Amino acid sequence: MSVLDSKIPAGPLEKKWEKHKFESKLINPANKRKYEVIIVGSGLAGASAAASLAELGFKVKCFCYQDSPRRAHSIAAQGGINAAKNYQNDGDSVFRLFYDTIKGGDFRAREANVYRLAEISANIIDQCVAQGVPFAREYGGLLANRSFGGAQVSRTFYARGQTGQQLLLGAYSSLNRQIALGNVEMFPRTEMLDLVIVDGHAKGIVTRDMVTGAVQTYAADCVVLASGGYGNVFYLSTNAKGCNVTATYRAHKKGAFFANPCYTQIHPTCIPVSGDYQSKLTLMSESLRNDGRVWAPKNKGEKRPPQQIPEAERDYFLERKYPSFGNLAPRDISSRSAKQVCDEGRGVGESGLGVYLDFEESIKRLGENTVRERYGNLFEIYEQITGDDAYKTPMRIFPAVHYTMGGLWVDYDLMSNVPGLFVLGEANFSDHGANRLGASALMQGLADGYFVIPSTIGNYLTHQLGKRPSVDHPEFKKAEADVRARTSRLLGIKGRRTVDSFHRELGLLMWDLCGMARSEKSLQRALSRIPSLREEFWQNVNVTGGNEELNQSLEKAGRVADFLEFGELMCLDALERKESCGGHFREEFQTPDGEALRNDQEFAHVAAWEYTGPNSKPVRHTEDLQFENVHLATRSYK
């Protein structure tokens, strides 16, 4: 039997969550205030969890590395949030959202978790509207919807191209209210550097104050990680510069299993790279594919500007290959198609790594004003970055690392295999399988924080009253000493290369060898090169400044050191998953027409990795995925 017990409640799919909520342990109001909860991260998942748990009466400490919780990277999500409201009467339902998400995830997610997500989705919209989130409206005052990649119904709610911003500000305002009431203590500019385990339970964290450099420990009755994804292992991604794997990877080294790290989402519509000085990639929301048509020239090495290429010489390759979904094909499929076109030498722009996203037809059909109303701010961003006016010339786009479906393994209660360690949002692995659909990340983050954790946390806490250790416990002292020793080691190397130069080198390596397409050969190469790069880092990095001060070089060094270990785990996971599914495309496993070829016989499971010590191969555990309500089928968007 697997060591991984997902604790999925028995009973029919549509009754599981209701039944589980009823069976979950309640804590009496007088006792709630005796519990302390640490939350790491203040994005949609972290802020909504902090606000909701505090509202219930728990004492919450919330930590974020930004100067304000409102700057967490959820703020950058553009397109929207899905919900099975069926306000458009176009045939949507909880089951359809569930089905689309399972299928979109290429049948590598848990049915029960995904169904719960679809069920809760409608409550999220209610909650956000009550908070004053200014979603787009129709003239009659009803909420507006739009369609999004991977779906044939209009179930996406949006606030211009700034949905993530507005949802986060909603959660942030609830969080602020609880801070003002004294129920949440907020620690901005504070980074978690280790997890403290006491008698096998997660009971605290070690942090560094990023202004003074002070290393501190905090104890609690449980720890909730909502620290986001690991996309920055690629150096260039659509993540914010500060996004990192440190909180989850440190927890992994303390015993939490890391699930499916090879599942990374490459978003099809980003602004292409323009030079080696580039520090990040900018996403152009997927919503643009509602009205933009993706194409590349039919001829290799085409040098004419796009307007001069006649219609007959254009290849609208998504519409050609996937006639029923067309430009709205899911992200993994759209990204791979763009890569294929560029590999064939038909890419556009100076680097040849780009395809067109063209609004000419929509502008003719809808008028420039309507297009401006829908996407104005995105067109502005595009012009600021590239200097091109997308109302007049097509955008150039190319896939970029955007989201990571893998994360710490959690059960149905969102608790990891380490008792007392809960993981929410992008930091966990649970709901998106091998590929996330557009507008589902916001849905998951808020579902986890507003609705799931408040119901499930009691199942753990009820047995923990009075068991909170003091920070004088030897485990706290040891974890603190380890953090100090590591910091001193980083500062003491005084080598010749900057931290960023290592990060860039790792990122390029990961992109080339473990990016949009992987093979046994490329992964073996990566696995042989990462350890030597890591070794060089620990001998030759130059971290300037000291510990007892604000030191951005030191902050980065700690994160890059973790990426240098984590990258190896990703490649190992990609190597062992001998199939293609969703965002994980192994060149050896594809259909004759280049589509991902799953192997359900051997790989319809979650792979969760156990850390076994430095220089020791991690152990791969599996959790079988049962599909009782949907048929395992080959995904087709044709």
Add this chain to the structure above:
Amino acid sequence: MNLKLKVWRQKNAQSEGKIVDYEAQNIPADASFLEMLDILNEQLQAKGEEPVVFDHDCREGICGACSLTINGIAHGPSATTTCQLYMRHFKDGQTIFIEPFRARAFPVVRDLMVNRSALDRIQRAGGFITARVGSAQDANSILVPKKDADRAMEAAACIQCGACVASCPNASAMLFVGAKVTHFASLPQGQPERQQRVLQMVRKMDEEGFGNCSNHYECEAVCPANIPISVIGQLNRDYPAALVKDSVV
């Protein structure tokens, strides 16, 4: 291109700062302003010097972390955030002054990084709608005319960067507070706490040491989120109305 930089360096909040000269060489025109500073920092670190500290995160103009006063203008010459400012807006050989956002309520943390937590505290004082989790009614049972929803969204787009404060001769935060007040005041959900909200936020704003608006409009000119000056008008209408009603009760 090559540039002459005059950068504010300050060890911490307690110490005195000064302008230090640097040469930034071989900067591509397609690099962003922050990427130009990245290049400078790589060069400084290669020489064993400490990099210039500045706030930044998303680098796509939405998180509001980046700041910088560039040649005397908050966020520099284009009406965007600093991260969305590209070097093609500068000329080869140009001298660029780079300073932190200056305001009494924004103490310098180090170099170009300032502490803008006063803006968080203003919102804590009342910048929210009390809505308990789990008890909300169906979203479409609250109808909001499109005009009102658009007005709320326009104000809610504020990214809390603080450029409005840094550009104002009075270091006033009224564009920021006005945006919050207008966002909630435009929506039916925001009505029950409307008076209390504006009174508490304005009180906190004054306490934190921000000045008053005297109609310079500098804030609107530099705002990267295009918050219109009319939100200050809304604040100026709501505040006295709330004061009167408050004193009657």
